[in-house]
Amino acid sequence: MTALETLTYEVTDGVATLTLNRPESKNAINPAMADELGDLLATVKRDASVRALVITGAGGAFSAGGDVRGMNGAGPRSPGQIRAGMERYRRATVELMGLDRPVIAAVDGVAYGAGFSLALLADIVLLSERARLCMVFQRIGLVPDFGALYTLPRIVGLQRAKELMFSARELGPQEAVSLGIALEVLPVSDLMARAQAMARGLCGASDAAMSLTKQALNASLGSDLSTMLEMEASGQAIAASSDYLKESARRFVAKEPPQFRWPERQVPHLDPKKNA
Known part of the structure; x- marks a missing residue:
């Protein structure tokens, strides 16, 4: 670079x-x-x-x-x-x-x-x-x-x-x-x-599922239901065959922590005067 x-x-x-x-x-x-x-x-x-x-x-x-x-x-x-x-x-x-x-x-x-x-x-x-x-x-x-x-x-x-x-x-x-x-x-x-x-x-999410979801969402407001259902089916065919899903299913059965976890937010006290 x-x-x-x-x-x-x-x-x-x-x-x-x-x-x-x-x-x-x-x-x-x-x-x-x-x-x-x-x-x-x-x-x-x-x-x-x-x-x-x-x-x-x-x-x-x-x-x-x-x-x-x-x-x-x-x-x-x-x-x-x-x-x-x-x-x-x-x-x-x-x-x-x-x-x-x-x-x-x-x-x-x-x-x-x-x-x-x-x-x-x-x-x-x-x-x-x-x-x-x-x-x-x-x-x-x-x-x-x-x-x-x-x-x-x-x-x-x-x-x-x-x-x-x-x-x-x-x-x-x-x-x-x-x-x-x-x-x-x-x-x-x-x-x-x-x-x-x-x-x-x-970063803990599935690369394939994340990419496919983002692409579909970006297309959604300019598409019709039929197009979106086709994207859904095609995307699921790719995501469901991934090693990520296999590992996620294994962890679920074994009661192990998931690969993906959204971080909890600690809600602070904000000064409302600053946010007007």
């Missing part, structure tokens, strides 16, 4: 941690970061030792979104040049959305614009109690990107997605949970520990 300039990446016991690492700009996503994201995610896809991925940001922020300062300093570009430049963001979006292993976004601080969109591409979103999310694009006259026009309506419904994108208003963590955008809110000090524990738990 080539040296990374805008990201950090490490793998421990099957869990990969990808950190957006431009803290001086609150991890704003510039073309270099988008290129590195696409390249790194393609590498993750080929690495069978990675069984779960955690994405987070450095310096107390997830991502402030696109690099507006960089946009301001760029010279004039034609619509064709701008469209061609969007290919790097498209590639990163497709690589992350198509990753056949579970992805957890651990969001601390701001997740604005493309940063919010990036978090929506994860399978599970965890927020710190100081997280702030915003589809900020309308404030600067841009269209939501990084797949948000696809993901957000599927998560919150069409009318709410329009309201969030049209208004460009900020969301607190508790509202994000109530809308289904995030799963849990945690103290800042517990955020990464919870994300890592969840990822380690998911």
